[in-house]
Amino acid sequence: MKEFDLIGRYFSNGGYKRKDVIIGIGDDCAVTKVPENQQLAVTTDTLVGGVHFLSDAPAKSVAYKTVAVNLSDLAAMGAEPAWISLSLSLPEVKEDWLAEFVDGLYELTQYYSVQLIGGDTVKGPMSMTITAQGFIPPGSELTRSGANPGDWVYVTGTLGDAGAGLDILQNTLEVKGEARDVLINRHYFPTPRVAVGTALRRIATSCIDISDGLLSDLNHILTASGCGANIHVDRLPLSRAITSAVDNDTAIEYALSAGDDYELIFTVSEEQKGNLETSLASTNVKATCIGQLSGHSSNLSLFKGEKPYTPKRDKGYEHNF
Amino acid sequence: MKEFDLIGRYFSNGGYKRKDVIIGIGDDCAVTKVPENQQLAVTTDTLVGGVHFLSDAPAKSVAYKTVAVNLSDLAAMGAEPAWISLSLSLPEVKEDWLAEFVDGLYELTQYYSVQLIGGDTVKGPMSMTITAQGFIPPGSELTRSGANPGDWVYVTGTLGDAGAGLDILQNTLEVKGEARDVLINRHYFPTPRVAVGTALRRIATSCIDISDGLLSDLNHILTASGCGANIHVDRLPLSRAITSAVDNDTAIEYALSAGDDYELIFTVSEEQKGNLETSLASTNVKATCIGQLSGHSSNLSLFKGEKPYTPKRDKGYEHNF
Structure with missing residues (x-):
């Protein structure tokens, strides 16, 4: 097992468990079920170390913020959050840092009943991308384009x-x-x-x-x-x-x-x-x-x-x- | 408009259009519809320049490969591809490179009837993350765990x-x-x-x-x-x-x-x-x-x-x- 496979172990249980996740972390894809009569909202945000967060920011904050900015996009659309996928690029494996990162990630996902369903871990400059998904009843989405004069x-x-x-x-x-x-x-x-x-x-x-x-x-x-x-x-x-x-x-x-x-x-x-x-x-x-x-x-x-x-x-x- | 907002313009039409995409690029989230009686397969892969592809690889290849490795994960699960989200991190804006990248991206997504529904563009080391999604009828997913002796x-x-x-x-x-x-x-x-x-x-x-x-x-x-x-x-x-x-x-x-x-x-x-x-x-x-x-x-x-x-x-x- 290679160094970066080890990182995956930190995330392998996925934290909070949802009934609509049929297959979580560990296969080529996650498999999930969108509830009947719901649409799917999808958003992706990347945070780069030294650009979107301070390079010396606590790992817990980096995780928390990466999840939060994505859930915030779901909120802005009126969606109820369900699942996230995480791609984590790190220059090296620091166990303390990772443990703290996972803590921050699971704290927020637990609170919002969100399951980590998969992702990728790669060796590279510090950066993390989350794709977050949630549900909206048809016609209920909040867009940027529906405002009217007088509102x-x-x-x-x-x-x-x-x-x-x-x-x-x-x-x-x-x-x-x-x-x-x-x-x-x-x-x-x-x-x-x-x-x-x-x-x-x-x-x-x-x-x-x-x-x-x-x-x-x-x-x-x-x-x-x-x-x-x-x-x-x-x-x-x-x-x-x-x-x-x-x-x-x-x-x-x-x-x-x-x-x-x-x-x-x-x-x-x-x-x-x-x-x-x-x-x-x-x-x-x-x-x-x-x-x-x-x-x-x-x-x-x-x-x-x-x-x-x-x-x-x-x-x-x-x-x- | 800032430099990196400009990048978004290259992707703003999303290429191939699907009827199950209700809102595509341009709002806080994309909004989509999973067909009735289908499950959703979700996969995320990151490619880092100099790690997963040669730093001098043609932009068209980088785009093509980033899409292909994600569609390959969907294929391995038996899923029919539908949508991708792209997060693109680039150290600088090179218009020629971007135009060629978009060509490669749209060539493959067009071929497989896949729509780019959103993502993020950030200034940072060259790396790209795609989350690809597709459909599988319940019980039809191909996993790693179903093999038996004699197969x-x-x-x-x-x-x-x-x-x-x-x-x-x-x-x-x-x-x-x-x-x-x-x-x-x-x-x-x-x-x-x-x-x-x-x-x-x-x-x-x-x-x-x-x-x-x-x-x-x-x-x-x-x-x-x-x-x-x-x-x-x-x-x-x-x-x-x-x-x-x-x-x-x-x-x-x-x-x-x-x-x-x-x-x-x-x-x-x-x-x-x-x-x-x-x-x-x-x-x-x-x-x-x-x-x-x-x-x-x-x-x-x-x-x-x-x-x-x-x-x-x-x-x-x-x-x-």
Whole structure:
């Protein structure tokens, strides 16, 4: 048995077991069963060491984040997660690192009842690709293209924390005490908004997750839906951690542009606002209305109070096709 | 738009279109529909530049091979291919290279009626991961574990050509003329045995594709099925190209151990031998019986004529989990 076959042993039990997995890890393919009357949602995201995560990031965070960004894509589509396949490229076999990676992977998959059904382990530069799959009833998928002028724009949770956490880790931002830990934690262990995604089915007119930053990702909705938006930066949801760590203007900049939050942006028609509150109540996640769509195609206007607001930076990461 | 978003444009039409793809490239997830009464087969393989393919391999070959090795896994399971997701990591954007890569990708996906439904493009060391999915009727999947003592062992096509082609490219084997082109071609453009895979449903008792080499991959069947095997090396199917290029003993060594052939190894009970011939007739692919399974668990014995044969090398590549 060769060195890299050994890696497979760390994953061979697949963690959480699902009844719809007929054959899991260990053959040429996994074999699964999609429930009747459900469509399949499929997403693939790759994280490269030194590009998408810090090269010295804890193994547990690397695993957690790779799973989370993929589940976040399923959430943004309104899908209920089911299975993941993992391709893991590593320059060398470090047993401690692998054990911690598997811990992070199984912690999140267990929580969301997701089974690892297969993958590949190769010797190469540190990088990991996950393909995640989930279920959506026909016609219930949340796309980027269904928004209409007049719809209200919401975001879940709080914005900017992960970006501030990254800057702390890179020593470009100095924060002490509990806020430091909270912000770093948000960078290392993002929470995919899975329950919100399914709760938004047939309520939201469009949805996307925030990987590149609020402005960048909201623009994808505007382009796909042919709408504009008026966004009020003083309504952006900010955590106590970020407001205690930086001044309000800086917090707004993080919230607009830093990315990696994995919160959801979604739009809701006036008529569905009541249903939205009821539907989100069960998820224990707060959603904040930050503005409204306009008919001015792709025109994203920011306001602070009554005045137009110009963002100071427009940082964003390389993105999916 | 950032440099790596541009890459996505090369893939944005997804090539071949299938009716079971409801949403293709361009949203957070693809959305697809598995036909009623079909199970889903899922496989993931990663190819790293300089590890799984030569760093200077033509882009068309890299694309072709990445798709082919994944379709080969589907074939080994008896699945009919449907969709692929591609994650592409490249150190830089070279338009000529990308155009040729897309050509190779679409040539093969068009041929097998497979749609590219999504993926990711990232800046990083050259590597590509494909997750391929296909359909199998319940109970028809070909596993590694269903073989029984007394079953006959078959391989498709000819063995060893791809390994000889690689050695030619690496200047460790000198071959001239047409044979040189044939062998290099087999390395660069492997043929996944898709039609054979589906033809073997309910006929073969086990199946695997040859990625690491005949000995290494047959051993996976023996381990999973708890059988031994007696294999006759003088029955190994060898191409005219390889027998004209090297002596018979060397050709046998390539056939046993070189890998990357992406032919299928499968086992068939005595009772099903007649059905096998009928079933394979439509595929235009020859299968050769190279031996028989024994009850001696995991014991793989080689014979040349009546005498035991000891292979000179046991080369194999790093492998899946």
